[in-house]
Amino acid sequence: DGGITQSPKYLFRKEGQNVTLSCEQNLNHDAMYWYRQDPGQGLRLIYYSQIVNDFQKGDIAEGYSVSREKKESFPLTVTSAQKNPTAFYLCASTPWVGVGGWGANVLTFGAGSRLTVL
């Protein structure tokens, strides 16, 4: 079955360490997104990519980095510059459907990765 795989599901990090969250999709979707969710809050956009080798900052990109070397992969690195990285991270994707645009933005989400800084 097609879908989005995020790994690891749970991750613990010491302060000052970088950590990379994996996101892989086999849906042949063009656009991929990273969102951050804090308790009692909605989702905030970190980065998104509409095409291989290109990506744009979202609303809270500081302290994060991404790459899009392959269509199916969009890893997120949480760097030591991110002051409060403990959160739930969700990866999503959507297809480009031509005239209609980005699949009406109906995002397909992965199961999420929960990062805790010790």
Next chain:
Amino acid sequence: AQKITQTQPGMFVQEKEAVTLDCTYDTSDPSYGLFWYKQPSSGEMIFLIYQGSYDQQNATEGRYSLNFQKARKSANLVISASQLGDSAMYFCAMRDPNRLAFGKGNQVVVIP
């Protein structure tokens, strides 16, 4: 910038009753899309329903319907005949040209 507002406190709903979740939005763009997602305690986000700004009729998907009042900038979700499995957080979202902006969510607990 797009803005989505969900301000209801957590709700308890009796099984088999209907529940309405409020969502208001703010945009100056005449073309926009509104979405509702469900997030159970496991954390995954599940797409429920979509309403386009030019759609003449309110969207429906099974037990979910969207009460779209364009002049009031309101897009409330109605869940009919609540089930125990409907206990979750529910998020309203709006399409920015290339991404979705989410509200803070409504917590629903269905009680038997």
